[in-house]
Amino acid sequence: MTDHAPRSQLATHRVDNQPPAPRDRDLFALDQPLREALAREAPDWVARRLEALGAAVGSREVQALGEAANRHPPELRLFDRHGRRLDEVVYHPAYHELMHLAFDNGWHAVAWEEEHHGGHQAHVAALYLLTQAEPGFCCPLTMTHAAIPALRREPQVFDEWRFRLLAWDYDERAVPAWEKPAVTLGMAMTEKQGGSDVRANTTHAERASDGYRLTGHKWFCSAPMSDAFLTLAQTDEGLSCFLVPRFTPDGQRNALEIQRLKDKCGNRANASAEIEFRDAYGEAVGEPGRGIPTILEMVQQTRLDAATAPAGMMRQALLEAWSHVSQRQAFGRALGEQPLMRRVIADMALESEASLALVMRTARAFDTPGNAHEQALARLLPALGKYWHNKRGPGFMAEAMECLGGIGYVEETPLARLYREAPVNSIWEGSGNVICLDVLRVFDRHPECFDALREELATARGLSPAYARAVAALENAFSEPHASLEANARWLTQRMAQCLQAALLLQHAPSEVSDSFCRSRLDDSVSPVYGVLPLDMPLDAILARIEP
Incomplete structure (x- = not known):
C-alpha cells in the first residue's frame, strides 16, 4: 500500500501527540x-x-x-x-x-x-x-x-x-x-x-x-x-x-x-x-x-478453536494498547512509562501468554496418537481452555479499550469490535455452566483424565510456592461430596485451567513471567482487576516480550 501521510495542520490547530498511523506488522515475527x-x-x-x-x-x-x-x-x-x-x-x-x-x-x-x-x-x-x-x-x-x-x-x-x-x-x-x-x-x-x-x-x-x-x-x-x-x-x-x-x-x-x-x-x-x-x-x-456422541466428535474440535479465539483476540488487543501507550504522552511522559499503566499492560501480557501456552499444549495432545496420557488430556483440556479464556476475555478487551481512552471506544479502532466479539465463544459450543458440568462428567466417566491432570500438574512441582499451595487446594476441593463439586464446578474449572497455565509457564517461560503469573493468579489475595500486581513485579522483563 502506498503511504500518503494524513494532514496534521488543520484550520484551528495542529494534530500532534498521537500514535503513528497503522502500519504493516508481521504478527508472527512480533509474537515471541x-x-x-x-x-x-x-x-x-x-x-x-x-x-x-x-x-x-x-x-x-x-x-x-x-x-x-x-x-x-x-x-x-x-x-x-x-x-x-x-x-x-x-x-x-x-x-x-x-x-x-x-x-x-x-x-x-x-x-x-x-x-x-x-x-x-x-x-x-x-x-x-x-x-x-x-x-x-x-x-x-x-x-x-x-x-x-x-x-x-x-x-x-x-x-x-x-x-x-x-x-x-x-x-x-x-x-x-x-x-x-x-x-x-x-x-x-x-x-x-x-x-x-x-x-x-x-x-x-x-x-x-x-x-x-x-x-x-x-x-x-x-x-x-x-x-x-x-x-x-x-x-x-x-x-x-x-x-x-x-x-x-x-x-x-x-x-x-x-x-x-x-x-x-x-x-x-x-x-x-x-x-x-x-x-x-x-x-x-x-x-x-447415537447423534450426540457423533456430533461431539465435531464439538470437541470446535471447543478447542473456541478456546483459541480469545487467545488471539487478547493478543490483538494487547498489541493495540501497547502501541498506543508507548507513543501517547500524558502528564509529561509517555503513558507506557508511567508506573500504573505499565502494571496494567504487564498484567494483560501475562494473561495473553498463559492462554496461548494452554491452547498450544492442548493441540499437541490432539496430535499425539497411541499415548493414553495425551488422549486423556485431549478429552479434558479443550473444555478448561474454552471456559477460562472466555471468562477472562471481556474484561481484557475492556481494559485494553480503556488504555486508549475515548478513541478505544469508537469503531475506528479494532477494540470496539473485539469487545463486542468477546462473549460469543463463551456462549456457543456450550455456555459456561454447561462446560463446567461437562468437566465433572468427564471425570466421572473417564477417571484417567483426572490422573492425567495430576500427572501434568506434577511436572512443575517444587518450582513455585504459590503454585504448590494452589495445587494442594485443588486436590482438597476434589475430596468434597459430589453435590458440593457440582455447586463449585466453576471454581474447580477455573483453578484447573490456571494451574495448568502456571505449570506450562513455570517449565517454559522466563522466570520473571512464570513467577509473576503464579503470584498474581494463584495466591490468596488476588484481585479480579487487571493491573493489581505485587509491587516487586519485574515489569521490564514482562513488557519486553510484547513486541521485541
Missing part, C-alpha cells in the same frame, strides 16, 4: 511467546509455514478487510426477482477475501493432512493469527475443519465429501457441491425450547427411499451459506446425526429455509440464522440413536 510455544510443541515445518500468514494478517490490507467485513454485515436474500425461493446470504467482498486467505492456504485442512505430525498445532496457531484479522470469518473455517471426525463415522458420506472439504480453495457460489472444487460445512443444533439441552430437540427425521427427510426448526445455524450442515433430529432409534446438504442429489435446492439472520451483539461479519427444515433431504451420519 507464539514462536517459543511452536518451538517446544510442534515440528519445525509448522513455524515455517506460518511465517507468510503472520505477515499477511498483520498487513494494513488484511486489517482493512476485517474492518470492512464488520462495517458491511451479511444480508439475507430470500427470493429472486421473480419470487423463486433462494435462501441465500450475501456477504461483502471483504469477507470472501478473508475466506480465500484461510481456505486457499489450507488452514481448514492442515490438521487432517498432517494428522499426528503437527497438524493440530498448525491449525490452532493459524487460527490464533487469523483471529487477529477478523474473528467472525473463522467460524466457517472452524466448522469445516471440525466436521471431519464426525463424518468419519459414516465412511460412504465421508468419501463423498472429503476431497472437497480438504481442497485448498474457496468457492462462494450457491451451486451443488459436485459443481465446486471446494466446500464448507456448518452446524445447526440448537432449538428454541432446549438450547444446550439438545435431548429436548423436536426436529424429526423420517426414512425415505434415498435417505431421510427432516422436519423442524433450528434456533441457531452458523454460517448458513455453507454447502452442508451437521444437525440432530429425532428418529425411532432416538436422537441421531445427519448431514443436510444445500442441494439435493437431483440438483434442486434443499428445503432448508432461512427465516431470518440474527442481529447479534458482535460477530458481525459472520451470519447466524434461524432455519426451518421442511421435509429436507439428509443423510445419516453415525449410528442411529
